[in-house]
Amino acid sequence: MIRKRSLMRRTAAVAAAGAAALVLAACGGNGDDDGSAGHGGHAATASSSAPASASQGQHNAADVAFAKGMIPHHRQAVEMADLAPDRAQSAEVKKLAADIKKAQDPEIKTLSGWLTSWGEDVPAEGAMDHSMHDMGGMMTAEEMTELENASGKAFDTAFMEMMIKHHEGAVDMAKTEQADGAYGPAKKMAGEIIDSQSAEIEQMNQLLGKG
Known part of the structure; x- marks a missing residue:
């Protein structure tokens, strides 16, 4: 029972860390747009197009x-x-x-x-x-x-x-x-x-x- 509880705790911690990383990645990819891309639901596309404009x-x-x-x-x-x-x-x-x-x-x-x-x-x-x-x-x-x-x-x-x-x-x-x-x-x-x-x-x- 104790072993099962600690395993669940560990799984929850890993899931939380993964979610936090996703949030950080989403924020980081859109950082230089002053939030202007966010209101149109384009935050994800802004980060994916970064390499094209980086050159x-x-x-x-x-x-x-x-x-x-x-x-x-x-x-x-x-x-x-x-x-x-x-x-x-x-x-x-x-x-x-x-x-x-x-x-x-x-x-x-x-x-x-x-x-x-x-x-x-x-x-x-x-x-x-x-x-x-x-x-x-x-x-x-x-x-x-x-x-x-x-x-x-x-x-x-x-x-x-x-x-x-x-x-x-x-x-x-x-x-x-x-x-x-x-x-x-x-x-x-x-x-x-x-x-x-x-x-x-x-x-x-x-x-x-x-x-």
Whole structure:
């Protein structure tokens, strides 16, 4: 009887130790995400994808925020650019729109890939919750409708004025990533966004006669 009791005690102790180790492993694998991966039930996938991102350095909460913010931001810029071929009058505006789409489409795919590898949710297509209205330079639904209904010179002017505001927001987000981010490829992309979009802002200001 005594022997049986001590055996049971030993079995319970081993089970408890095993459970504790599992808890520690789960916590440890998600330690550098500031808990942001946990609320979506992705804690386990974050730890399993660690080796994939380790080769390019660890990421932090600022990198996640940059990717999650820049994806819908870029999507809207591409949506605006898609309106230009049928509505713009100026050849410069049509080319500018094509350049914006060509640059930002691949970046959306790259940003989405990073989020997936980090065990984070990729923002859904068309997902515009209330928090996005505060995001730098995002157009409201009313502004997008105004742009859709414009054509010719009126479209050119509205497109450039809105895109300048949009680009300025993206540049601000990219500067925040460069200051606070930890993931090398994300900081490199942020630098490219700052350079290319600042140049496009200057070009649009000149076309509008504000340069």
